[in-house]
Amino acid sequence: MTIFSVGKATVVRIEETYQPVYGPKELFAEFTDEILSEHRHWLAPNHYDSATDKVKLSVHSWLLQIGGQKILIDACCGNHKSRPTRPWWNMLDIPYLDRLAAAGARPDEIDLVMCTHLHHDHVGWNTQLRDGKWVPTFPNARYVFSKPDVDYFQTLDIDPKTAPAEFGTFRECVLPIVEAGRADLVTGTHRLNDHIEIVPAPGHSPGHIVFRLESGGAHAAFVGDVFHHLLQVYYPHWNFPKNSDAKAARVSRRAVLEHCASTGALVLPGHIGAPFAGYIDAAVNGFRPRFG
């Protein structure tokens, strides 16, 4: 288990899955064989699987411990959730909570759950199935959600005649938290406490947010899905196919990369392969990742 230190804070990655999932051209329209040749030396094996010609993505949470609090950042896909068009994340049965306990937190010890956005692979463990009902997994936690995302998915999910948005994710993983009175909805830039500031980074979803951490002069940024792959650090205009606003996603990506490069923040994204966290350097024509 790798423990990242940021001032007095510690951060541990809690793995749900880490595997080859998408063909590179499915993920990025701009991907070419020439780009594969140019980057192959660092892409494989952590970020690209040569045997299957697929991009490797991790799905994980970050367990942040600071100021006596245990904070879970992003909540993966969760077990027993039907995701028929994502076979590699469908009806999972993974000892995620055992891994979380091994990293230092039982469910009842989690003080805060913070979701960068409300897509299915970031809210799954918010709830678990008990006696046929989805109930909060972390009974003593407050859950921090972006209000623009809650508003957006609530609107999408309201019509029972259409298929539920995000595979029913909002109904299963967000609404039970809101209805239990455990959700804190945030809008705009928001200082959560002495160490954490919430900053909007819309585009991948309407209310996507980034969590900036500062402790003892050291910085970190939990950037969620502002980028899905390190190739997007080299090519910040490359978008993941699924965005609520492609133009805004590009603007947010550049702003986050600039912030991380200028502050020297440890960057902790949602899906990047091993070593899972690293740094962004400013380069002549943009940015370069320094992960491992």
Ligand SMILES: [Zn+2]
């Ligand atoms: Zn994601």
